[in-house]
Amino acid sequence: MPKETFFILDDEKQEKVMRAAINEFSAHGFEKANIGLIAKNAAVAKGSIYQYFENKKELFLFSVKWSTDYLMKKYDIYSSYKNATTDVFDYLYSSSKDAWLQMREERELVIFIQDVFLGKYKNLTDESVSVMLKYANEYIIGLIRDGKKKGHIRQDIDDRMLSLFVTGASTKIKEYLMIKAREAGDDIVDGDFEVYDKDIKAMIELLKNGMGAK
Amino acid sequence: MPKETFFILDDEKQEKVMRAAINEFSAHGFEKANIGLIAKNAAVAKGSIYQYFENKKELFLFSVKWSTDYLMKKYDIYSSYKNATTDVFDYLYSSSKDAWLQMREERELVIFIQDVFLGKYKNLTDESVSVMLKYANEYIIGLIRDGKKKGHIRQDIDDRMLSLFVTGASTKIKEYLMIKAREAGDDIVDGDFEVYDKDIKAMIELLKNGMGAK
Amino acid sequence: MPKETFFILDDEKQEKVMRAAINEFSAHGFEKANIGLIAKNAAVAKGSIYQYFENKKELFLFSVKWSTDYLMKKYDIYSSYKNATTDVFDYLYSSSKDAWLQMREERELVIFIQDVFLGKYKNLTDESVSVMLKYANEYIIGLIRDGKKKGHIRQDIDDRMLSLFVTGASTKIKEYLMIKAREAGDDIVDGDFEVYDKDIKAMIELLKNGMGAK
Amino acid sequence: MPKETFFILDDEKQEKVMRAAINEFSAHGFEKANIGLIAKNAAVAKGSIYQYFENKKELFLFSVKWSTDYLMKKYDIYSSYKNATTDVFDYLYSSSKDAWLQMREERELVIFIQDVFLGKYKNLTDESVSVMLKYANEYIIGLIRDGKKKGHIRQDIDDRMLSLFVTGASTKIKEYLMIKAREAGDDIVDGDFEVYDKDIKAMIELLKNGMGAK
DNA sequence: GATGAATGAGCCTTCATTCAT
DNA sequence: TATGAATGAAGGCTCATTCAT
Numbered sequence: 001m002p003k004e005t006f007f008i009l010d011d012e013k014q015e016k017v018m019r020a021a022i023n024e025f026s027a028h029g030f031e032k033a034n035i036g037l038i039a040k041n042a043a044v045a046k047g048s049i050y051q052y053f054e055n056k057k058e059l060f061l062f063s064v065k066w067s068t069d070y071l072m073k074k075y076d077i078y079s080s081y082k083n084a085t086t087d088v089f090d091y092l093y094s095s096s097k098d099a100w101l102q103m104r105e106e107r108e109l110v111i112f113i114q115d116v117f118l119g120k121y122k123n124l125t126d127e128s129v130s131v132m133l134k135y136a137n138e139y140i141i142g143l144i145r146d147g148k149k150k151g152h153i154r155q156d157i158d159d160r161m162l163s164l165f166v167t168g169a170s171t172k173i174k175e176y177l178m179i180k181a182r183e184a185g186d187d188i189v190d191g192d193f194e195v196y197d198k199d200i201k202a203m204i205e206l207l208k209n210g211m212g213a214k
Numbered sequence: 215m216p217k218e219t220f221f222i223l224d225d226e227k228q229e230k231v232m233r234a235a236i237n238e239f240s241a242h243g244f245e246k247a248n249i250g251l252i253a254k255n256a257a258v259a260k261g262s263i264y265q266y267f268e269n270k271k272e273l274f275l276f277s278v279k280w281s282t283d284y285l286m287k288k289y290d291i292y293s294s295y296k297n298a299t300t301d302v303f304d305y306l307y308s309s310s311k312d313a314w315l316q317m318r319e320e321r322e323l324v325i326f327i328q329d330v331f332l333g334k335y336k337n338l339t340d341e342s343v344s345v346m347l348k349y350a351n352e353y354i355i356g357l358i359r360d361g362k363k364k365g366h367i368r369q370d371i372d373d374r375m376l377s378l379f380v381t382g383a384s385t386k387i388k389e390y391l392m393i394k395a396r397e398a399g400d401d402i403v404d405g406d407f408e409v410y411d412k413d414i415k416a417m418i419e420l421l422k423n424g425m426g427a428k
Numbered sequence: 429m430p431k432e433t434f435f436i437l438d439d440e441k442q443e444k445v446m447r448a449a450i451n452e453f454s455a456h457g458f459e460k461a462n463i464g465l466i467a468k469n470a471a472v473a474k475g476s477i478y479q480y481f482e483n484k485k486e487l488f489l490f491s492v493k494w495s496t497d498y499l500m501k502k503y504d505i506y507s508s509y510k511n512a513t514t515d516v517f518d519y520l521y522s523s524s525k526d527a528w529l530q531m532r533e534e535r536e537l538v539i540f541i542q543d544v545f546l547g548k549y550k551n552l553t554d555e556s557v558s559v560m561l562k563y564a565n566e567y568i569i570g571l572i573r574d575g576k577k578k579g580h581i582r583q584d585i586d587d588r589m590l591s592l593f594v595t596g597a598s599t600k601i602k603e604y605l606m607i608k609a610r611e612a613g614d615d616i617v618d619g620d621f622e623v624y625d626k627d628i629k630a631m632i633e634l635l636k637n638g639m640g641a642k
Numbered sequence: 643m644p645k646e647t648f649f650i651l652d653d654e655k656q657e658k659v660m661r662a663a664i665n666e667f668s669a670h671g672f673e674k675a676n677i678g679l680i681a682k683n684a685a686v687a688k689g690s691i692y693q694y695f696e697n698k699k700e701l702f703l704f705s706v707k708w709s710t711d712y713l714m715k716k717y718d719i720y721s722s723y724k725n726a727t728t729d730v731f732d733y734l735y736s737s738s739k740d741a742w743l744q745m746r747e748e749r750e751l752v753i754f755i756q757d758v759f760l761g762k763y764k765n766l767t768d769e770s771v772s773v774m775l776k777y778a779n780e781y782i783i784g785l786i787r788d789g790k791k792k793g794h795i796r797q798d799i800d801d802r803m804l805s806l807f808v809t810g811a812s813t814k815i816k817e818y819l820m821i822k823a824r825e826a827g828d829d830i831v832d833g834d835f836e837v838y839d840k841d842i843k844a845m846i847e848l849l850k851n852g853m854g855a856k
Numbered sequence: 857g858a859t860g861a862a863t864g865a866g867c868c869t870t871c872a873t874t875c876a877t
Numbered sequence: 878t879a880t881g882a883a884t885g886a887a888g889g890c891t892c893a894t895t896c897a898t
Contacts (some may be wrong), residue, residue, distance in 0.1 A: 005882065031245035031335060035868065045884045050869065051357060118333040161416045164390055169383035176378055202375045210424025219857070249893060259859040261895085270893065433878075458766060459673035473880040475874085484872065547760040551671060589844045592818055596810035602804055610867060630803045638852025647861065677889065686865045692890065 002062055006052035017052065018066045019044040019108070021059055030060055030121055050065075060124060064116050069111045071102055087152060088143040089204050092170050096200050097193065099174045101116045103181040104188045114178070140166060154213045162211055173203045215277055220266035230333055231256040231266065232280045233322070235273055240326045244274055244335055274338060278330050281323045282346070285316055302357045303418050306384050310414050311407065313388045317395040318402045329393065352382055368427045376425055387417045430490055434480035445470040445480065446494045447536070449487055454540045458488055458549055483614060492544050494536045496560070499530055515580055516571045517632050519528065520598050524628050527602045531609040532616045542606065569593055581639055590639055600633045643705055648694035659684040659694065660708045663701055663752070665835050665838045669756045671705055672702055702766060706758050709751045710774075713744055729794060730785040731846050738842050739835065745823040745828045756820070782808055795853055804853055815845045 006014065018132060020042035024033045033054060041047040043199050053059040075098055116125055117133070140163045147153035153162065181188050220228065234256035238247045251272060253260040267273040289312055316324050330339055331347075354377045361367035367376065391410060395402050434442065448470035452461045463484060467474040481487040502525055530538050544553055568591045575581035581590065605624060609616050619622070648656065662684035666675045677698060681688040695701040717740055744752045758767055759775070782805045789795035796802065819838060823830050 008882085029243075029245060031243065034866095047869090047871085047886095048882080050871095051882065051884095056868070115333060115336065118336075119329065120333050120336050122329070122334055157416045159422065161413055161420070164386040165383055165417060165420045166388035168384075169379055170382075170383035171385070172378040199372075199375055200889055202371045203379060206371065206375070206379045206424040207423075210420040210422075222857090248891095253860095259891095261859055261861095262857080264894065267858065280860095431840060436878090457671075457673065459671065462870095467881095473694040474872095475880055475882095476878085478873070479878070536694065543761065543764070547762050548764055550757065550762050585844045586841075589841055593811055593845060593848045595806055596812075596814035598810075598811070600806040600810035627803055630799045631807060632716070634803070634807045634852040635801065636852075638848040638850075650861085676887095688889095689859080689863055689891080691868095693861065698889070754870095 002052050002058070003054070009052075013042075013044075017044060017049075018063060018070075018138055021063045022112045023108060025060060025063060025121075026108065028113065030056075030124060033060075035059075057124065060121070061128070064125060064128065066202060069112050071106065071109060071113070074106070076104060087147055087150075088140065088166055089208060091140075091143055092166065092173070092204055092207070095170070096173055098176060100177050100181065100193050100196075103178055104192075107181070110178075111182075118159060134167070136169070137163060153211055159213070165211060166207060169203055169207050173200055215263070216272070217268070223266075227256075227258075230375050231258060231263075232277060232284075235277045236281060236326045237322060239277060239335075240322065240329065244270075244338060247274075249273075271338065274335070277326070278339060278342065281327050284319065285323060288320070289316060301361055301364075302354065302380055303422060305357055306355075306380065306387070306418055306421070307414060309384070310387055310391060314391050314395065314407045314410075317392055318406075321395070324392075325396075351377060351381070353400060365427055367425055371425070378379070379425060380421060383417055383421050387414055430480050430486070431482070437480075441470075441472075445472060445477075446491060448497075449491045450495060450540045451536060453488060453491060453542065453549075454536065458484075458552055461488075463487075475546070485552065488549070489556065490540060492541070492556065494542050499534065500543070502534070504528060515575055515578075516568065516594055517636060519568070519571055519630055520594065520601070520635070521628060524601055524605060528605050528609065528621045528624075531606055532620075535609070538606075539610075565595070566590060585639070591631060593639060594635060597631055597635050601628055644694050645696070646702070651694075655684075655686075659686060659691075660705060660712075662745045662752060664709060664754045667702060667763075668750065668757065669706060672766060675702075677701075699766065702763070703770070705754070706770065709755050712758060713748060713751060713755070716748070719742060729789055729792075730782070730808055731850060733782075733785055734808065734815070735842060735848070736847055737812070738815055742819050742823065742835050742838075747821055747832075749823070752820075753824075761804075776851060779805060779809070799853070807853060808849060811845055811849050815842055 006017075009017070016039075020038045021033075023041065024038045028034070033056070035049055036046050038059075039049050042049075050061065051060065099110075115121065117129060118130075142158050144153060144159050144162050144166070148155055148159075177198070180192075180196060184192065220231075222232070231252075234252045236249075237255065238252045240247070247270070248262055250260050252273075253263050255374065263273065267276065275386050313324075333342060333343075355373050358367060358373050358380070362369055362373075390413070394406075394410060400404065434445075437445070447465075448466045449461075449467065456462070461484070463477055464474050466487075467477050477487065481490065481627070505570060527538075543549065545557060549555075569587050572587050572590050572594070576583055576587075599625045608620075608624060614622065648659075651659070659680075662680045663675075665683065666680045670676070673699070677691055678688050680701075681691050684691075691701065695704065741752075757763065759771060761771075782803050786795060786801050786804050786808070790797055790801075818841070822838060823832075826834065
């Protein structure tokens with residue numbers, strides 16, 4: 001965690017520092033990321049970085065936390081999931097939409113987090129990432145159990161396999177959206193999501209057919 | 215590509231060099247990988263590495279190619295697929311089995327390639343990886359089209375979505391096997407695959423239900 | 429010399445600052461001594477240190493002066509010598525006793541000053557130390573001349589050599605006491621001096637024999 | 643100890659490196675000593691220093707050893723003492739002469755070693771120095787015991803006190819010679835020792851009187 | 857061609873000092 | 878005057894690459 005001094009900064013400055021860091025880590029990876037450049041891009045003295053963070057590693061780790069928290073807060077992910085999704089298929093649909101939105105507005109952060117999850121910084125994040133993945137997974141498993149209870153989901157296949165099935169498809173559909181968004185570059189607009197809507201629904205249809213109760 | 219001098223080495227030496235490199239890159243990532251250590255572990259002079267490769271990057275890139283080629287050749291992947299697999303589901307089954315086998319015998323290489331594909335070395339491999347993914351994908355698409363023609367696969371969803379659906383599930387099931395194999399460590403034995411056989415079949419069942427023609 | 433601001437502080441605060449400084453210099457040497465830590469241990473802001481002292485060097489130099497003055501005042505060294513010691517041998521005896529006492533009560537300061545004199549901070553203190561040594565030496569020379577006049581000390585050897593002879597033995601006997609005291613740690617008690625009393629007297633006997641008039 | 647690579651260098655280069663290091667440590671102390679400057683003055687790349695030594699500390703520690711060994715070898719100290727000195731007073735005389743000679747020809751090294759022994763680098767050398775001092779002291783004690791046995795030295799004072807007495811005087815007379823030599827600067831000549839010869843003899847006379855048997 | 861010592865650019869980190877509050 | 882955050886120079890160390898043998 002950053003030192004007290006970091007939190008004394010006004011929010012704008014904090015954000016500037018974090019975005020400079022994330023930007024640099026994304027561009028050059030952890031080892032090659034240059035603290036001097038981060039400082040310069042945040043319009044802060046190099047030494048100041050060390051008043052905020054113990055060292056490069058702490059800065060990196062907090063970059064991960066900050067991005068996640070930032071997106072969480074911005075898209076109010078917790079509440080939206082907690083309230084809106086009643087079954088796995090809804091979840092898949094709305095989280096796809098979220099991914100799209102985030103990608104549109106916070107490409108930098110989203111790509112950074114994606115990279116973290118995909119293992120680009122493996123040696124640094126192994127533990128914390130696996131913790132987060134576990135949480136995400138448990139959420140899905142919960143939805144699946146609920147679905148089985150309610151009779152929407154077939155009983156003959158065990159939860160673990162079903163969750164792999166869902167997350168596999170889910171990952172892919174998000175990847176697909178991400179790629180589309182990356183390709184579109186800065187020109188993505190709100191409406192673009194509609195274009196892919198039928199694709200997402202097709203994927204969900206496949207899942208429903210695959211795992212739905214007859 | 216390596217310089218002429220590398221190919222003059224006898225095969226055993228070549229392999230020793232490549233395995234030392236892969237080992238080091240796997241352990242410490244590209245930036246922190248130490249050419250001196252690679253040389254030492256390959257029982258070769260540090261300078262010799264530069265007689266074989268232009269620089270560290272070339273050594274890395276060739277490590278990727280070498281591992282892929284090595285596994286391809288060892289497991290005769292092309293031919294086995296070309297001949298044996300007649301539909302997507304067979305493909306999924308046999309490639310899962312392959313993955314398992316490779317993991318058992320060549321853990322080091324497999325993990326390295328996995329990491330490459332999962333983006334650990336993103337900045338370096340982006341292009342070459344996307345090329346390889348494209349090939350793999352085209353192969354799947356081919357199988358899907360074939361399945362549609364033969365009437366095994368539903369016609370109402372487009373090829374791209376179907377391929378995402380298959381590769382999503384496929385990726386997950388392989389991940390699942392990999393994790394099991396990593397956990398088992400050096401103690402994996404041939405028979406262990408049987409334990410997971412029904413899981414794989416369950417996953418394929420899900421896929422079939424999802425995308426199979428009614 | 430410190431700035432005016434330092435002397436405005438109440439004595440207790442002044443002492444706290446100086447002891448913190450001495451403590452830090454003793455522990456880490458001049459270069460590695462950390463102004464931030466000194467401030468923290470003195471319960472004063474880092475910036476305040478710079479309100480009291482021009483820079484680190486001045487703080488150090490004043491630490492030397494302060495310790496010396498402090499011990500001088502506390503043990504009233506000047507007057508006690510001026511009054512009580514009538515010859516070199518008395519001086520040696522009483523200054524040994526002083527050294528012992530000081531070591532018992534102000535280990536920290538005494539060790540610091542010792543280190544200064546022994547050259548640990550040579551580059552910084554060369555001049556001031558040599559000034560102090562010169563004073564001490566002149567005092568001894570005075571005693572020697574007095575002794576010669578009164579007929580206690582042999583005439584055939586020049587003052588300079590005699591003073592080297594005395595201070596050599598004196599230094600050693602004090603070193604000896606210091607080491608004993610350091611070894612005893614916090615447990616030195618008043619009485620302990622008696623244990624070494626006969627050693628000191630033996631040393632003085634040697635000196636007397638060596639330089640005493642026949 | 644240095645790495646193998648250091649000993650591969652020809653003797654001239656080794657000496658150049660060591661003298662550059664000693665020079666720098668003497669001038670600026672351990673912390674402020676600048677590896678870059680040492681390298682430059684030794685006409686060697688900065689990185690090369692790290693091929694020879696693990697780090698700055700090892701370089702320093704070897705500087706101490708190297709200087710000591712160098713002087714030992716050059717002045718054949720071991721054998722000259724072992725053979726020539728038959729009693730403490732001879733020892734004192736010849737070691738004074740040695741000190742003078744060394745000071746004349748190797749001012750730099752001698753001052754460096756002096757500083758080491760006097761505690762300028764206390765934190766670094768404490769242990770190794772105390773070992774060396776112990777050896778030196780045991781040698782003196784041996785001479786004293788021998789003198790007592792042969793009847794040259796009084797029996798009524800214990801060995802430890804006598805050794806303090808001798809080393810005190812010895813230290814001072816050497817200091818005296820050193821100071822003279824430092825003052826004379828580069829202009830010391832062989833003959834200069836004669837000037838101080840009678841001083842040394844006076845000091846020895848004092849010692850003899852002090853501790854000699856009646 | 858093989859070797860491994862030499863090279864020096866590059867970067868994280870420390871911390872004395874300054875400065876705005 | 879007190880504070881403590883901001884600053885940036887400085888330096889130890891690493892290591893990819895070069896080069897002399």
